[in-house]
Amino acid sequence: MxxxxxxxxxxxxxxxxxxxxxxxxxxxxxxxxxxxxxxxxxxxxxxxxxxxxxxxxxxxxxxxxxxxTRSRESYTAALMQDALGVSADRSSALAHFVGQISPTEQEALRQALRSLTGDQPE
CATH class of the missing domain: 1.10.10.10 (Winged helix-like DNA-binding domain superfamily/Winged helix DNA-binding domain)
Known part of the structure; x- marks a missing residue:
């Protein structure tokens, strides 16, 4: 996108x-x-x-x-997916991204992952 x-x-x-x-x-x-x-x-x-x-x-x-036709969040997610797609090492790119976001954003990411996987916080 x-x-x-x-x-x-x-x-x-x-x-x-x-x-x-x-x-x-x-x-x-x-x-x-x-x-x-x-x-x-x-x-x-x-x-x-x-x-x-x-x-x-x-x-x-x-x-x-x-x-x-789509939400702002859906559009943003598609941009992020495309940006990630240009990396030869997606895991490393994700790690760099997470290292650059604020602690509040990191916690929001953790919560989003938990809601997708059904995991409970420790």
């Missing part, structure tokens, strides 16, 4: 945060609070995200309503 470009990420961030479908007009209006972004540019990028399978859309009147 390819990492999102800047505008792709800004669009997806809004849709993930809102947790609902939205039109390009709604997205543009929100993006324009930060800096001017053309409607046609957002329309094009939303169409590209749809083509990549990251957004689904449904026609409402003359406009499309867009929503993510």
């Amino acid at each position: 390819r990492r999102l470009g800047e505008l792709e990420a800004r669009i997806m961030d809004r849709l993930w945060t809102w947790g609902r479908t939205a039109t390009v007009r709604e997205i543009v209006d929100d993006l324009n609070k930060e800096r001017p972004t053309a409607y046609t540019t957002v329309l094009t990028v939303a169409d590209i995200l749809h083509g990549k399978g990251l957004l689904r859309r449904e026609k409402q009147g003359r406009a499309w309503r867009y929503e993510p």
Whole structure:
């Protein structure tokens, strides 16, 4: 999975945060609070995200309503899986990753592993 470009990420961030479908007009209006972004540019990028399978859309009147096809967490996990896939030594790459995250994140990882394996904390 390819990492999102800047505008792709800004669009997806809004849709993930809102947790609902939205039109390009709604997205543009929100993006324009930060800096001017053309409607046609957002329309094009939303169409590209749809083509990549990251957004689904449904026609409402003359406009499309867009929503993510996967959660932010699912997208992030796919990026992590792809990044891990380029390593010849996945175990070492995982060890380096775990060594770079905070103790709180390490504990969250332990809890996630326990929930997947059904193990109880010692």
